[in-house]
Amino acid sequence: MNTQLQFQQWTEQSLYREELSSLVDEADIQDRFHQYVAFGTGGMRGKLGAGTNRMNTHTIRLAAEGLARQIAAQGEIVKVRGVVIAYDTRHFSRQFAYETAGVLAAHGIQSYVFTKSRPTPELSFAVRYLAAYAGVVITASHNPKQYNGFKVYGEDGAQLTPQFADEIVSYMNAVESIFDVPALSKDELLSSGFCTEILEKLDDAYAQVLRTLQSAEPVNKELAIVYTPLHGSGLEPTVRGLGDFGFNNVHIVEQQAIQDGDFPTVAYPNPEEPDAFSLAMQLGQKVGAEILLATDPDADRLGVAVLDDGEYRLLTGNQLGAMVFHYLLQSKPVPENAAMIKTIVTSEFGAAIADQYGVTTINTLTGFKYIAEKIAEWELSKEHTFLFGYEESYGYLAGDFVRDKDAVQMALLTAEMAAYYKAQRKTLSDVLHELYEQFGFYQETLVSLTFDGIEGQKKIASIMENVRNNPPAAIAGLNVLKVEDYAQGGVNGLPEADVVKFILEKDAWMCIRPSGTEPKCKFYIGGKQPTLEQSEVLIERLQEAIKTLY
Numbered sequence: 310m311n312t313q314l315q316f317q318q319w320t321e322q323s324l325y326r327e328e329l330s331s332l333v334d335e336a337d338i339q340d341r342f343h344q345y346v347a348f349g350t351g352g353m354r355g356k357l358g359a360g361t362n363r364m365n366t367h368t369i370r371l372a373a374e375g376l377a378r379q380i381a382a383q384g385e386i387v388k389v390r391g392v393v394i395a396y397d398t399r400h401f402s403r404q405f406a407y408e409t410a411g412v413l414a415a416h417g418i419q420s421y422v423f424t425k426s427r428p429t430p431e432l433s434f435a436v437r438y439l440a441a442y443a444g445v446v447i448t449a450s451h452n453p454k455q456y457n458g459f460k461v462y463g464e465d466g467a468q469l470t471p472q473f474a475d476e477i478v479s480y481m482n483a484v485e486s487i488f489d490v491p492a493l494s495k496d497e498l499l500s501s502g503f504c505t506e507i508l509e510k511l512d513d514a515y516a517q518v519l520r521t522l523q524s525a526e527p528v529n530k531e532l533a534i535v536y537t538p539l540h541g542s543g544l545e546p547t548v549r550g551l552g553d554f555g556f557n558n559v560h561i562v563e564q565q566a567i568q569d570g571d572f573p574t575v576a577y578p579n580p581e582e583p584d585a586f587s588l589a590m591q592l593g594q595k596v597g598a599e600i601l602l603a604t605d606p607d608a609d610r611l612g613v614a615v616l617d618d619g620e621y622r623l624l625t626g627n628q629l630g631a632m633v634f635h636y637l638l639q640s641k642p643v644p645e646n647a648a649m650i651k652t653i654v655t656s657e658f659g660a661a662i663a664d665q666y667g668v669t670t671i672n673t674l675t676g677f678k679y680i681a682e683k684i685a686e687w688e689l690s691k692e693h694t695f696l697f698g699y700e701e702s703y704g705y706l707a708g709d710f711v712r713d714k715d716a717v718q719m720a721l722l723t724a725e726m727a728a729y730y731k732a733q734r735k736t737l738s739d740v741l742h743e744l745y746e747q748f749g750f751y752q753e754t755l756v757s758l759t760f761d762g763i764e765g766q767k768k769i770a771s772i773m774e775n776v777r778n779n780p781p782a783a784i785a786g787l788n789v790l791k792v793e794d795y796a797q798g799g800v801n802g803l804p805e806a807d808v809v810k811f812i813l814e815k816d817a818w819m820c821i822r823p824s825g826t827e828p829k830c831k832f833y834i835g836g837k838q839p840t841l842e843q844s845e846v847l848i849e850r851l852q853e854a855i856k857t858l859y
Contacts, residue, residue, distance in 0.1 A: 313338075316332075316341075322488045324367070328358065328359045340362060341358065341361070341362050342360050342361050345481075346362055350470065352459045352469070352474075354449050354450075354457070355457075356455050357455060357457050364456070364458065367488065367490075369409060369459060370408055370490040371484060373409040373411075374484055374491075375484075377413050377415070380392070380442060380443065381417075388418045391442060393421045393422075393423075393445070394406045394409055394410055394421065394422045395431065395432035395445075395446045395447070396426055397429075397446070397541055398542055399448065399454070400457065400570040401570075403447075405447045406422055406423075407422065410422050410498055410503075414503035417503065419503055420504050421435070421439060421506075422506050423506075423507055424508045426541075427546070428542050428604075428609065429608065429609040430609055430715035430716070430717060431546060431608075433712050435515075436464065437464075437465070444463075445459065445461055446607065447460075448460060450609065450610070450826070451605040452577075454571055454578075461473075462712075465685050466681070467682065468677065468678035468713060512549075516549055519718065520553050520554075522722060523725065524641060530556050530558075532727055533597050533599050534600055535559075535560045535592050535601045535602070536548065536560070536562070537586075537589045537603045537604075538603075540565055540571075540572045540573070540574070540578060540606065541568070541606030541608060542606060542607055542608050544568075547604060547720050551720070554721050562589050565588060580611060580703060581702070586603060586612065586623065589601040593614075593621060600614070600615055600616075600723065601615075601621060608715075608717055624737070624741070626699070626702055627751070627753050629705070630659055630699035631656065631662055631744065632744065635662050635744060636722070638668070638696075643696070644694040646692065648687070648694065649670050650671045651672060651698070652672065652674065654822070655701045656701065656835055657837065661749060669693060672803070674795070675808070677700065677706070678713075680700075680706065681713065683695070683698075700714070706718065750838055752836060752841075752845060753834060753835040754834050754848050757829045757831050758832070759828060760828055760829070769828070769830045772830050772859045773821070776809050776858055777809060781858070784851065785850040786850070787813040787815055787817055788814045791811075792810075793809070795807070796809075807823055808822040809821050813836075815838075817837075821833075834848055834851045
């Protein structure tokens, strides 16, 4: 890609002349124009700004054009079924949503656009509810404020299949000029007949199906809860859902209930980050809350903090997933062919619990689309009944009316679980310790190494090449029993992926993969020991050993 030529063309023709004319840093120019924002099976995600490698009006229109051409090739019926479009609270999210609808309308394709920010899982539900052909959500999930994205869903409400994504990319590549993509203005769009704005009907329908997750077990609804949406889209559906479940002692972190794409009260709007809970912890101490709940900007990830000796402690995604899964097994009938789905980088804690209850554990590659794929497969084959799916990165699903991770669902089930155990005079910390005593002291961590820019991409590729070509015989003094290189395809019956996993002695493992959405190389570590202290020491040793692999 000719960086200077692209820079010149964008400066002359784009909507971003003023921003580009002020650029003097060659490295910045190179980073903005050395490639187009990558479009994968999850769509695309990148920094906001001018350039081919940025999220802006032109790159959004290009992605929408690729989707529109793919839809048009399917015929008039598919064009009428249309596309549902949602967006989070980030900068330009609403604008990009209507830009997307404008491009679709230019092709005579119907769209259904939410009039307010709504969670990604509600978009997934809406695609299925409206029998649409596809869905788009404008979001960068839990990324910093400088980012936004364009995520595409298929008619099953799940993220794109590789084939669908490849078709969109092929149509994007066929666009002659990114500056000439046809798009109706918002006024033209709303009078065109090709756009229907939606909100209340979908909110009501989503709330109704959420209520089906409620257990018939009587629980203590006076549980004191603090909830923060971290300036994102989860506020209304989560608060409504908690109320529908009967919880009447819910306290909102008001400073973070303001929908603001600057995310002014947090460095990162990510419920995995302890700092994101600072205000919730302050409010929790003030009101005597027993659990703290936090959703990320598009409300597909949930973080939970629980009281432990008078202080709040964050649960990991592995811990919360195992606990809620165990609670569901205790509180509801378990079908004979029940199955739980987790990813290959998720703890074996949940699998041990599944074994105890005679539930099958199915492993998938990282990415909730693979969990959704299994749910759809079982709908037809009846091989298994889906009970629960989760991944370590704070993503969970219990009700299959959504086909992506759903923080709203999980917030309601976590509250119900906490109330259930409170009636037994137990805190969630008590329950976690009991599960450790019963199933083993599982511990995990994730180390993410950030490598920005072109050189960063080369570094990540170099790390993956090294661990493949020169696999260690031992890591942290633990012998490598097995190397699973998923780039070969067919490993454990799973598709090809840029992932290497080392199975170590003493119930330990390490998995290495590049992030699909951020300039990071991720090292996942896990193990089980007879005591919590021994498990923590094991994780520290493995974490230190990462330095020997790059």
